[in-house]
Amino acid sequence: MRQNVNAGADSAGVATPPNGRGRWPGLHDDPFQPRAPWLNGDLQTIRNFLVVEGLGRGLTPPPSRRMELPLNDGTGDTLLADLSESTGGRGLVVLVHGLSGCAASAYMKSSAAAFDAAGYSTLRLNLRGAGPSAGLCGDCYHSGRTEDLANGLRALDARGEGIFRRGLYFIGFSLGGNMLLKFLAEYRDAFPITAAATVCAPIDLAAASRWFDRRRNRIYQRRLLDWMRRDTVRLPLTAGMHDAVLAARTVYEFDEVFTAPRFGFEDAADYYDNCSARRFLDRIETPSLLVEAKDDPWVPSASYDAVDWHALPHLHRLSAEGGGHVGFHGQRSKIPWHDRKIIEFFKWVNG
Known part of the structure; x- marks a missing residue:
């Protein structure tokens, strides 16, 4: 199965980022190939529910310590997060979950394990009112509430542990990816973010709503x-x-x-x-990888087709023929394909 990279993503005429490195060459390498029996988009999407929840085969993230991150916005709300500290020294990866997810979601734990093995520390964030944060919050998040990410980061930095000193990275899954892209545009000068990635982000919320509402x-x-x-x-x-x-x-x-x-x-x-993140893409200056699947039953790939990626030199669209919604359970490795590609991308950004 061949991977479909957005037409023109590496062709002549594409603007070159300030670092002069152009498009990430990994867009063409190691195309996604599904692992049996998860051979279509729906099976890819429900695999974690079936295996982790239905069969009780839980995922074990790296050892972590619970962090309280007061938002200091007058609400009294506090976010909870799980910090796993690696000795690899590659920096901190902040993981942002999707709609109705939390730090304990299967894809969050799986990614934390993959990045820990690659030498990164990880912070699995529970958004306002999500998961265990619910006990410390009187309100909830929505897809555009980016100030919560900013205030959570400020609270983390205020602990004085120098946690950003080796590099700061972000990964947003599904709705958390939309929030992340908006955040990167709005707070691009506020934090030393090295690189970012999204997985199956609904960058056009109205189009995603129509797509999801299909019979x-x-x-x-x-x-x-x-x-x-x-x-x-x-x-x-x-x-x-x-x-x-x-x-x-x-x-x-x-x-x-x-x-x-x-x-x-x-x-x-x-x-x-x-x-919707589509309104903010042209303001993003952080090197970012946007991973999406043509067979995603939740998010239409057409939303990505509608973007002029030629004009967005900092954004790298990685479009796979398969993978479903935050699935990407591929051949040759039990580590999800999107994690492997994002690890490669982060290393490329660092030279």
Whole structure:
């Protein structure tokens, strides 16, 4: 199976980044090939649910210590994160989970193990109200709430442990990838970020909502909504809002009745328009790898096709024919293909 790299990504006329290195040559190497029996996008997507949750084959991340990161924004909310410190000296990789995920999500633990083995320390972050952060937060995150990432980093730096001194890297998964790209544009001068990567980020939230709402995705929709309701009903809600959250039958309806009004957007369309990463890509100056799959049942690859990557010299699109949504369970290694490619990319950025 051949990998599909966005047409023109390395052709003449592409702007060259300030470091003069051009496009990452790894875009052409080691194309993704699925590992049996996970041979299509849906199987790739549900593999972690089946193996980790259904069969109880848990993943063991590297040893970690729990970090409390007060946001200091007047809310009193605090994020919790799991820090694994490697002796490899390659720097710190901050992992940002997707919608209804947390630091304990299978892809977060798997990536932490892969990067620890490659010599990186990792910080598995629980966003506001997610996972164990829920006990220390009275509010929740959304895809554009990038100030939480900034305030969490400031709290980490304020501990005085010099944790950024060997390099700071980011990886955002799914909705966390959209948040990360927006963050890179808005806070590009605030932190010494060496490089970043996203995996299956819905860079056009409206297009992703339409794609996800297809009839074929009814089971995904039901499962994700169950998780979203679980995370939401614990918040202080009016009776009307509580009932509306429980009545929502699609992610779009959920964002229409809860996310948009709670965070000051006119409606779901306004929320999607203001928070979609596609609006911020041309402001990103951090070398970044955007990994996506043509057969992703949650995020349309067409959103990536619509971007003029020629004009974005700091962004490197890596488009695979297969892999599903944050799957990429490939041949020749039990380490997910996206982790292997991101490790290669980070090393390339460092020369």
